[in-house]
Amino acid sequence: MAQFGNYTLLIILGALFALPFIYTLYTSLITMQDVNKLAGVSNWTFDNYKMFFTNDAYNVPKWLMNTVIMTAVVILGNLIINPMVGFALAKLDFKGKKLIYWIVVGTMMVPYHMILIPVYVNVAELGWLNSFTGLTVPFLYQALYIFMMRQFFISIPTEFIEAARLDGLTKVGAFWRIVYPLARSSLITMSILAFSGTWNSYLIPVTLTSDPSMYVLVVGLNSVKDMFFENTPLIMAGVVLATLPILIFFFIFQRQYIEGVSSAGVKG
Template sequence: MKTKKGLALTGNYVLLIVLGVLFALPFLYTLYTSLVTMQDVNHLAGFSKWTLANYKLFFTNDAYNVPQWLWNTVAMTAIVIVGNLIINPMAGFALAKLDFAGKKWIYWIVVATMMVPYQMILIPVYVNVAHLGWLNSVLGLTIPFLYQSLYIFMLRQFFISIPGEFIEAARLDGLTKMGAFWRIVYPLARSSLITMSILAFSGTWNSYLIPSTFTSDPTKYVLVVGLNSVKDMFFENTPLIMAGVVLATLPILVFFFIFQKQYIEGVSSSGVKG
């Protein structure tokens, strides 16, 4: 019996390793191609032929302005994540634990907006951003996205699972509702908040539609938009394009690997109650 279980466990590990390698192959190919010259593309080149020239070109050529694009992306992503870490939990807590007029209507509005593709409201948002004078600015790329209906719903589902006795005990100890939220409830949602942060990070960092629509000044581009302009200029320079793909992808992979345990916990603990 133990032998059968051992063989089954070994088989599962082998299957997971094979699947992991298969899923990693596209990124490994991209990374390899970014380290070789154009002559060695689609050929197996030795370590001696690998070079960082493509990455160096990105950061040293003023025509690309990658450092500025990278800074714009970091600033946009950081502001959006911080806003989501503040606004979404507060809204989710209110919908889960507080009683106020119109609560059910607001909840169903949040659910309904989850079903609307953002492309459908892009023009009204663009018009509002233009009227406010936020085009080609970090405000236009961040303020409309400081909250997300999906994350409000996800956090509401988690907060429902928290016993009301925790909040009542905190109130008896002299905390206000906001004090109970920030000091008792908010720390309990750590896994869900990290899950939300990973999703918000990947969605914002890789965002192309909004930044390309709201910005026309090359100095205001984010990394994805800027690298896409490089692709248009050097479409046939595959190693250079692949270096740009690695620059855009690597931060997301690093962020995920750091918080992968909390991400899995957050996915398993969110949205299980209605």
């Protein structure tokens, strides 16, 4: 009985949290005449989505491709750099290790808005404005994910690494062949967080790009919002386009995400 009550409560809460997206999806499938009305399925249409991909006033396919490229590069960089740094801070002994760790922890407490201007200045001086280099290179690692990976690697017995060394592997080889595969759940968790954060990123891309051909999806859709502010169904279709990939990505890897969060608790 208690289990039934728990499931019922979870279903109710899930439905409440899903209502905003359901409303957004519904509104994106109707016309302006049916806004704030309950339109039947026969009145639903995909014209709002078609307009995004066929109207020359905006280049959604290009913005979508820019977002895919930026997100893929950032995730790939984070999957390589953050685990390497986390492993070094967890398992290797070197001078300044604790200092570096506390610097990493300290940077987690600094809002990114405070360093956005220095980042812009550096990107501009390097000539990276309006380029994929500027949109990706400064974000190939994140302090939060370094901390998360360190916490996971601390839980791995050092005996695994020592056994790998006895078998002839170097420290680098032991990391890539033994330790890295064990971090699969944490890596997927990091990928989901990096995916959602990068895909939905607005402040950084809008600061580093002024050329419409280099807009990412969120920045481009925001310009559409300015042109068609009163066309609610069109705006909602843009919201669905920006949100749906994140939901799909999460639902595919939700089990690994939960396992990763559970295994990355604060230790050591």
